[in-house]
Amino acid sequence: MSIPPNSSGASRRKTTVLVVDDAIYSRVALRRILETESDFEVIAEAENGVEAVKKYKLYRPDVVLMDIVMPEQDGIEALRDIVSFDPSCRVIMCSAIGQEKMLTTAISLGAKDYILKPPVAEKIISSIRLVVSTGPQ
């Protein structure tokens, strides 16, 4: 996997995360949660699905935290595109939508987990650790 320029390589490699959400409030909240863990690094942010797919291809993050309701392309479509590009991707949906149909759609398309907003630090961190330790890539 290509390592971005700001990774040292000398120390233990960090888990890189792409944060995708159209709301800056959510992106700040998620970034703050992830910054509390020394082994996590927010490698990039995206504001919609189109940008998410582009940045996934560019940075190849270990994990994507993906919102669903976004302009241009929603999180479900972006998930579909990312899975099609990289079937071993690890995408965790992070949305305020709690409808069971949405959850099953996301999981059936290849999402590794589904977290409800507002994000709770412990849930986000444990979910990322779990998908990194068990999922392929």
Next chain:
Amino acid sequence: MSCGRQSKKPVTGESDRRTSDDAGLVRLLEMAMRNSVEKISAMLQVPILIDGAAVTPAAAGLIELPASTPCTAVLLGIRGETGGNLLMSLTNAGAVTLCEMAPDEFKQYMPEPAERLQALMEELGNLLASTYLDVFSDVAGMRLLPTPPRFLRLSTEALCESLLAPLAEGPASPGARLFTSHLVLRSPLTRMLIASVFPGDAVRRILEGARKCMPELF
């Protein structure tokens, strides 16, 4: 959610049916508001009360504040298997108070109050609309999702027009209903109007679903 229970009492005439329908919709609105309040309260870390719930014909419009009152709001469309709109609005003074409720870390990241207010309102609107529509979706058995939020600073009259726009654009929708409620955020006291409008066909499907799934509402 408990499906298959018996209704409280049989409904006979058309007038009884309408009264029973609207009473059931009010209880459904209260459920949706409770679902939203739980999440919004967790986000803002403040206690929030629900003040009233009403369901009226959409043609009645919003009679809240004087028409020219300047307000800060977010408007979200309802998409999926129906149309409609959802509005979250407060006076400009209330918006300033709300802006101060943002967590300190967010204030540091976004020091400019107007920018911070918009970001906070959009996030609150998204959270409110998603959790609110979850309840209607579950009961009606149809997929209802919010569109991304649109931040607005308009008079009460202009906001009402924007809220009801989906009904004005499409064919006549006689059964359309306006759902209104208020959230009261304590210390400092801030009052927020929550209003949604569903076209007649959506109201009929919601009623059918609710009568089947939750007859105790009627």
